[in-house]
Amino acid sequence: MKPTTKAPRDYEELIRLIHDRYDEMSKSYQKIALYLTQNPNDVAVKSVNSIGDISGVHASSFVRFAQALGYEGFKELQSLFQKRLSTAAPGFEARVKALETELGGRVDQSEYGFMQDLVVRDIASLQDLLNGIDPDRLSEAVDLLEQADVIYLLGQLRSAPVVDLLRYILTMLGKRCVLLDPGGGLATHMARAMRTTDLLFAVSFRFYANEVVNVVEEAAQRDVPIVAISDSTLSPLAKSARVLFAVPEHEYTFSRSLAAPMCLAQAVTMGLAARIQKNTLNPRIPTVTAQ
Known part of the structure; x- marks a missing residue:
């Protein structure tokens, strides 16, 4: 350089x-x-x-x-x-320092101690989310979901639970969606059915699944709008996404948590639900009740 x-x-x-x-x-x-x-x-x-x-x-x-x-x-x-x-949100720095002190002082080596450690780290990652997500970008993502004829969902390996949650909520909201399931090796072929009036919602973290990156790049070349959740603005998804949510991942003792990406996915779909239901106060996911 x-x-x-x-x-x-x-x-x-x-x-x-x-x-x-x-x-x-x-x-x-x-x-x-x-x-x-x-x-x-x-x-x-x-x-x-x-x-x-x-x-x-x-x-x-x-x-x-x-x-x-x-x-x-x-x-x-x-x-x-x-x-x-x-210049972050008021009290943010103090909260982060308090959490760092709690993490550094863990002496309980029991199973409960591990759980406590994970919970504290998740609290820190969720506070990072509040400080790092641009409200305008969140609104733009909801705009794109609302306008899309069909929402294609793509996420593999550790990202799969996030797109599974998205599929559930979008389906219950009555929004047409397609999960690009890697089973059978058909995800890439299914993705070629996407049109410019559709939307690709992709989720990928290090180490980025090759098929996810390839599908995102091909979709961008065909001018399909893309919303992405990844771990960095330097992610291979960044250059193709119309809206990119960068959710930094911290090194965890056991694994990296999905608490923040899951919360972000729910926030986007809650915003969509509020528009569909014309209810900004208390939007709900429709439920199936026994007769």
């Missing part, structure tokens, strides 16, 4: 530059770029040595990365993340 002569002066400008330069970065620098975009709060509050240990990239590489973007060192780059955090 060629050195940048003028360093970005705010967080948004920095992220735009990282996106523009990502393809020309080395594998090591791409790993740093992913960490910075997925963990902005950690970057703001942790030392470069701690960040290096967590990300698996030597701290000196973070320093060189910052210098390649025009900064004197990592601290100057880090100050942009600190400013971003300081």
Whole structure:
């Protein structure tokens, strides 16, 4: 990556530059770029040595990365993340620090202790969601779902439960939807039936399923609108999506949680339900009751 002569002066400008330069970065620098975009709060509050240990990239590489973007060192780059955090929702920083203290102090090694650890981490990820999702983008996603003739749903591996939830809610709302099920190897062929009046809702996280990425790219080439949930604005889904929701994934002891993506999926469909039912106060999923 060629050195940048003028360093970005705010967080948004920095992220735009990282996106523009990502393809020309080395594998090591791409790993740093992913960490910075997925963990902005950690970057703001942790030392470069701690960040290096967590990300698996030597701290000196973070320093060189910052210098390649025009900064004197990592601290100057880090100050942009600190400013971003300081202007977050009121009380957000204090809540995050309290959660970090609770996570760091866990001494209960029982099964209940594991559950407590997972719950605390999910609380932190949900608070990140409140701070990271643009209300205008959420509204735009609901617009696209409302306008679509058919909504195609795509998610494999760990993403599958999210699209299964979407299929259930959309079906109960009376919205036509098609799950691009990988069973039988037909997902790619089924996706070719999508029209520009339809919508593709794709979900994928590291390590991105190849078929999901391929279907998304082919759909974008045919001008099919795409809403995507992924883990980073540098995700391979990002360049194709009309609306991308980046839900950063934190390294969990056992696995990465789906709490935040599931909550986001429900928020989008709740917004759609409110419009269909003309009820912004208390929209509901219709239920089947026994006679």
